[in-house]
Amino acid sequence: xxxxxxxxxxxxxxxxxxxxxxxxxxxxxxxxxxxxxxxxxxxxxxxxxxxxxxxxxxxxxxxxxxxxxxxxxxxxxxxxxxxxxxxxxxxxxxxxxxxxxxxxxxxxxxxxxxxxxxxxxxxxxxxxxxxxxxxxxxxxxxxxxxxxxxxxxxxxxxxxxxxxxxxxxxxxxxxxxxxxxxxxxxxxxxxxxxxxxxxxxxxxxxxxxxxxxxxxxxxxxxxxxxxxxxxxxxxxxxxxxxxxxxxxxxxxxxxxxxxxxxxxxxxxxxxxxxxxxxxxxxxxxxxxxxxxxxxxxxxxxxxxxxxxxxxxxxxxxxxxxxxxxxxxxxxxxxxxxxxxxxxxxxxxxxxxxxxxxxxxxxxxxxxxxx
Amino acid sequence: xxxxxxxxxxxxxxxxxxxxxxxxxxxxxxxxxxxxxxxxxxxxxxxxxxxxxxxxxxxxxxxxxxxxxxxxxxxxxxxxxxxxxxxxxxxxxxxxxxxxxxxxxxxxxxxxxxxxxxxxxxxxxxxxxxxxxxxxxxxxxxxxxxxxxxxxxxxxxxxxxxxxxxxxxxxxxxxxxxxxxxxxxxxxxxxxxxxxxxxxxxxxxxxxxxxxxxxxxxxxxxxxxxxxxxxxxxxxxxxxxxxxxxxxxxxxxxxxxxxxxxxxxxxxxxxxxxxxxxxxxxxxxxxxxxxxxxxxxxxxxxxxxxxxxxxxxxxxxxxxxxxxxxxxxxxxxxxxxxxxxxxxxxxxxxxxxxxxxxxxxxxxxxxxxx
Numbered sequence: 001x002x003x004x005x006x007x008x009x010x011x012x013x014x015x016x017x018x019x020x021x022x023x024x025x026x027x028x029x030x031x032x033x034x035x036x037x038x039x040x041x042x043x044x045x046x047x048x049x050x051x052x053x054x055x056x057x058x059x060x061x062x063x064x065x066x067x068x069x070x071x072x073x074x075x076x077x078x079x080x081x082x083x084x085x086x087x088x089x090x091x092x093x094x095x096x097x098x099x100x101x102x103x104x105x106x107x108x109x110x111x112x113x114x115x116x117x118x119x120x121x122x123x124x125x126x127x128x129x130x131x132x133x134x135x136x137x138x139x140x141x142x143x144x145x146x147x148x149x150x151x152x153x154x155x156x157x158x159x160x161x162x163x164x165x166x167x168x169x170x171x172x173x174x175x176x177x178x179x180x181x182x183x184x185x186x187x188x189x190x191x192x193x194x195x196x197x198x199x200x201x202x203x204x205x206x207x208x209x210x211x212x213x214x215x216x217x218x219x220x221x222x223x224x225x226x227x228x229x230x231x232x233x234x235x236x237x238x239x240x241x242x243x244x245x246x247x248x249x250x251x252x253x254x255x256x257x258x259x260x261x262x263x264x265x266x267x268x269x270x271x272x273x274x275x276x277x278x279x280x281x282x283x284x285x286x287x288x289x290x291x292x293x294x295x296x297x298x299x300x301x302x303x304x305x306x307x308x309x310x311x312x313x314x315x316x317x318x319x320x321x322x323x324x325x326x327x328x329x330x331x332x333x334x335x336x337x338x339x340x341x342x343x344x345x346x347x348x349x350x351x352x353x354x355x356x357x358x359x360x361x362x363x364x365x366x367x368x369x370x
Numbered sequence: 371x372x373x374x375x376x377x378x379x380x381x382x383x384x385x386x387x388x389x390x391x392x393x394x395x396x397x398x399x400x401x402x403x404x405x406x407x408x409x410x411x412x413x414x415x416x417x418x419x420x421x422x423x424x425x426x427x428x429x430x431x432x433x434x435x436x437x438x439x440x441x442x443x444x445x446x447x448x449x450x451x452x453x454x455x456x457x458x459x460x461x462x463x464x465x466x467x468x469x470x471x472x473x474x475x476x477x478x479x480x481x482x483x484x485x486x487x488x489x490x491x492x493x494x495x496x497x498x499x500x501x502x503x504x505x506x507x508x509x510x511x512x513x514x515x516x517x518x519x520x521x522x523x524x525x526x527x528x529x530x531x532x533x534x535x536x537x538x539x540x541x542x543x544x545x546x547x548x549x550x551x552x553x554x555x556x557x558x559x560x561x562x563x564x565x566x567x568x569x570x571x572x573x574x575x576x577x578x579x580x581x582x583x584x585x586x587x588x589x590x591x592x593x594x595x596x597x598x599x600x601x602x603x604x605x606x607x608x609x610x611x612x613x614x615x616x617x618x619x620x621x622x623x624x625x626x627x628x629x630x631x632x633x634x635x636x637x638x639x640x641x642x643x644x645x646x647x648x649x650x651x652x653x654x655x656x657x658x659x660x661x662x663x664x665x666x667x668x669x670x671x672x673x674x675x676x677x678x679x680x681x682x683x684x685x686x687x688x689x690x691x692x693x694x695x696x697x698x699x700x701x702x703x704x705x706x707x708x709x710x711x712x713x714x715x716x717x718x719x720x721x722x723x724x725x726x727x728x729x730x731x732x733x734x735x736x737x738x739x740x
Contacts, residue, residue, distance in 0.1 A: 035690045036697035044690030051653050051690060058683040071739035074685035094686060139686065224740050249740045283421050293740040305739060313428040315444035316464060316509070320405045320414030320421060327406040340735065349719045354735055363733060365710065365724050369441035369675060370594050370619045370663040 030147045042092035054094035056103040072225025077157035080213040085141040095138025130164035132187040155211040188214035200237040224249040224293040252292040276332035306341040322351040400517045412462035424464035426473040442595025447527040450583040455511040465508025500534030502557040525581040558584035570607040594619040594663040622662040646702035676711040692721040
């Protein structure tokens with residue numbers, strides 16, 4: 001082969017490689033995709049094939065002695081976000097601006113070493129100041145812009161304690177200070193103002209709308225989490241105005257004589273649930289446990305999570321019980337709201353009967369095994 | 371009031387009471403109802419408001435060291451029954467004719483004290499005869515007849531061990547005897563003939579069709595249960611003929627190099643599942659575990675139970691992961707068969723994605739909390 005032709009071939013090969021590499025670069029330059037949409041739910045951001053996890057991942061899991069406060073805080077925060085950022089126009093991203101260190105410092109008490117602590121200094125050990133701020137979570141709301149995702153809004157949830165548990169001496173008896181509703185509101189608003197100001201100092205967060213939502217934590221022994229009571233949508237660095245939220249959570253059936261604000265529930269709802277419960281609990285010779293978490297918006301029941309616990313002795317018992325529960329649910333439980341019924345034994349879920357949000361059809365699924 | 375009128379009134383009142391009482395008797399004489407029907411499932415018998423549980427309730431739960439053998443035996447027995455007793459014409463009742471004592475005696479070894487034991491005498495302790503028969507279950511199939519339910523058929527499942535574990539000395543090392551496929555079949559047929567003859571001695575079971583189904587138990591360390599390999603439908607007191615069943619169970623992904631009959635699975639199914647698995651397992655920075663139980667009828671995959679285990683750090687992670695899995699399931703998993711995907715952390719189920727038998731639509735449900 002002549003040298004001239006060799007050169008041409010080599011340059012052609014080189015040119016082609018460059019084109020191939022360039023197009024590779026282009027096709028992989030769209031690094032973002034989403035988890036796919038579900039009815040009324042946000043799509044989530046996937047970056048280079050991996051889910052983009054929170055920069056403060058896991059902080060709140062260590063922050064809640066009552067696991068119901070953790071789950072309900074996070075579900076509730078998404079519920080509040082939907083009021084401002086439509087699931088059709090925005091894509092959800094786990095918080096990328098508050099990292100583990102920052103959130104842990106903010107959740108601490110204010111000391112010389114930790115000037116950023118949102119909770120007051122301890123004061124006297126025999127009569128300490130309560131820790132008010134219990135958890136903080138950031139959610140980012142994005143929109144696609146060419147090949148990348150652009151931040152278009154942030155939601156911050158702040159969980160405020162309704163009681164403070166402490167010991168006067170290490171290993172001494174436990175004491176509890178109740179924190180009044182007014183104080184929960186006041187402390188939430190104070191923390192919100194500080195948080196907003198600090199976020200605005202980050203250039204990336206200078207101009208996006210920041211929603212701050214305030215959550216009242218349930219007591220440690222509650223069988224249902226707390227609820228959000230206010231939110232504000234802010235464009236500047238001071239809180240614009242608060243919108244009241246009237247969410248309440250309750251445990252059903254209502255214990256006789258309980259009548260405090262966090263467990264308040266409509267008498268009719270409670271009666272309906274009690275009818276459902278008595279239909280279900282004597283199905284087997286052994287009694288089944290039947291309890292529910294309920295959520296209210298104002299006086300309207302907006303959803304229920306029911307748990308039925310019993311001892312099963314065969315798969316056929318599970319099948320029959322599940323059918324029976326599906327029938328009882330249709331007959332006794334309120335229509336038009338999302339409800340799920342977990343049917344379990346030994347804390348293992350055996351089947352589920354549910355009606356999703358926006359649907360009028362009950363679904364049943366039994367967990368079998370080959 | 372005249373005595374005559376008094377008498378008339380009294381007799382009228384008595385007569386009316388009799389009528390009322392009689393009609394009370396009548397209205398409560400229909401003591402039976404059912405659990406309600408589900409698509410392709412049997413209704414179950416409810417008697418006076420309570421589920422009619424098995425007379426041998428709970429015997430099999432103590433009988434299986436491997437819990438997968440228990441669930442798969444019971445689900446599989448119902449699957450076999452559906453071949454003979456249509457879900458449209460028959461109502462399911464838990465077994466009422468074999469009681470706890472009887473089943474426990476039958477499952478024992480044959481001794482002087484227990485002449486009814488279906489398993490051979492122990493023989494030498496250093497080289498014992500295997501126990502072949504591991505579990506027995508009765509299912510009754512009923513039809514409504516006026517105000518009561520009438521027995522129209524019985525199905526008996528018999529589980530035969532594929533291996534026998536024993537110790538030569540108490541607390542000594544464990545030994546295992548493998549039981550060949552031929553021997554499993556042979557022992558199953560021997561036990562079936564004895565069981566059929568004994569059942570026919572009960573006047574209530576003299577004339578109904580009795581289906582006997584034989585199940586090969588999976589080894590104790592298997593991650594999937596065994597499967598049914600034959601059944602017979604009998605009108606007399608000796609086995610008429612055996613129909614082969616070609617069910618097989620397998621665990622996916624298939625471990626490299628495994629190639630025995632109980633874990634045999636189609637290579638394409640395994641590849642599809644591996645694609646699904648690699649899509650899912652690197653979603654989070656922490657790796658997720660993805661395994662499946664598969665059932666085959668001959669060479670056709672007939673269903674899968676998939677379990678995805680990972681550590682979640684927030685409710686939003688659960689929501690995003692569930693959406694992503696639903697999308698991957700549509701893309702990678704085979705169509706036309708029932709599949710469920712349990713998504714769990716710390717052995718607690720967080721959500722489920724499934725397609726039921728006969729449906730072409732994937733369903734998603736996330737377990738939230740208030």
